[in-house]
Amino acid sequence: MRVVQVEVSTRCQLRCVMCPHTIFSGEWINEDMDFETFKRIPFDRFDLAHLQGWGEPLLNPRIEEMIDLAKRNCRVGLTTNGLLIDEVNVGKLDYLAVSIASAREDRHREIRKTSLEEILAKVENVSSKVDVTFVFMMMKDTYEELPNVVELAKKVGAKSVIANNLDYVPSKELEDQAVFLRKVDYKPIELAKVKAKELGINLIVKSVEMGEVLVCAENPIDNVLITHNGLMTPCVYLHLPTKSEKIKRVFMGRELEVEKVYFGRFDDEESWRMYRDFGSVFERRRSILWSLFPSNIPPLPDCCKTCYKAYGV
Ligand code: SF4
Ligand code: SF4
DSSP: OOEEEEOOBOOOSOOOTTOHHHHTGGGBOOOBOOHHHHHTSOGGGOSEEEOOSSSOGGGSTTHHHHHHHHHTTSEEEEEEOSTTTTTTTGGGSSEEEEEESOSSHHHHHHHHSSOHHHHHHHHHHHTTTSOEEEEEEEOTTTGGGHHHHHHHHHHHTOOEEEEEEOOSOOSHHHHTTOGGGSOOOOHHHHHHHHHHHHHTOEEEEOOSSOOOOSSOTTOTTTEEEEOTTSBEESOGGGOOOBSSSEEEEEETTEEEEEEOOOOOBTTOHHHHHHHHHHHHHHHHHHHGGGOSSOOOOOOOOHHHHTOGGGGTO
16 A cells, blocks of 8 residues: 555644534544554555644654654655644654645634744744645635745745645535535636746645546545544545544535444454455446446445545545
8 A cells, every 4th residue: 555644643722614623622532642553553564654634743742753663664744734843853754734724814813713924934944854835725715815825835935735625524604615616716726826837836736626536536545544543444534533423524515424434453454454345446446447348437435425535626
């Protein structure tokens, strides 16, 4: 397999408006992965370890030891809200992804309840030590700021910008913010691409139009997520660290409750076998691409049919 995503903490200091950590705060399980569990993860099976699930990874008090340990076997990176990047030696990482919600201080404060200026200053301090990527979530009220996000990246020494969608909609009120569910004005996106080229910033913009894909970007053929308590699952969309057994999900106007999906603990070979079975559905879907006589595309697993990632956004 290629990528292991490890949820080293489910805790977070922030309360971003679009985050399930905020919306389901009453039932959230706030917990760090313990070091003993982390130590047993077979990093030698992977090319890359991404140390983040739901929550802020730099809150795990042993994060530096975790980075060192994983780095003995593969490349290591993580996504952070940026608040602690000056307190942890992030220079050890192969990449550092920092989430920002807006290019405007007032909007950033509204959405993330924290100062954009403060995060930019911290990024500027570390960007000579590690490759920084800004992760910008495009929402109805913010996506036209993408060209400004590219400029900010250049200003503080970030090398890349990834513009993501609100691809997990945890509540009906937030659905209106999903860019891919409305008629999109492409001008800001096109302008951002031109600016990125001019400034030498690597820009990746997720599709803002839905269309079923053979394999979702989370790619369960090659990638796996290990949760804070050591369970294997394909992606964060099928796992939430809440007390409930189900996940609330809004999909195309429908409010749903889907089962969480786990394949047992990562230190049990049977879990890996079951996980590979799940991935094989996507493998069969993908094989259509090089089949001389394509037959019907195998359907998506039920748990994926109402996940926006299965529709390429
Ligand atoms: S920083 Fe990340 S984990 Fe924390 S509340 Fe915001 S979106 Fe959620
Ligand atoms: S389609 Fe969605 S739920 Fe299914 S594996 Fe991909 S990201 Fe996870």
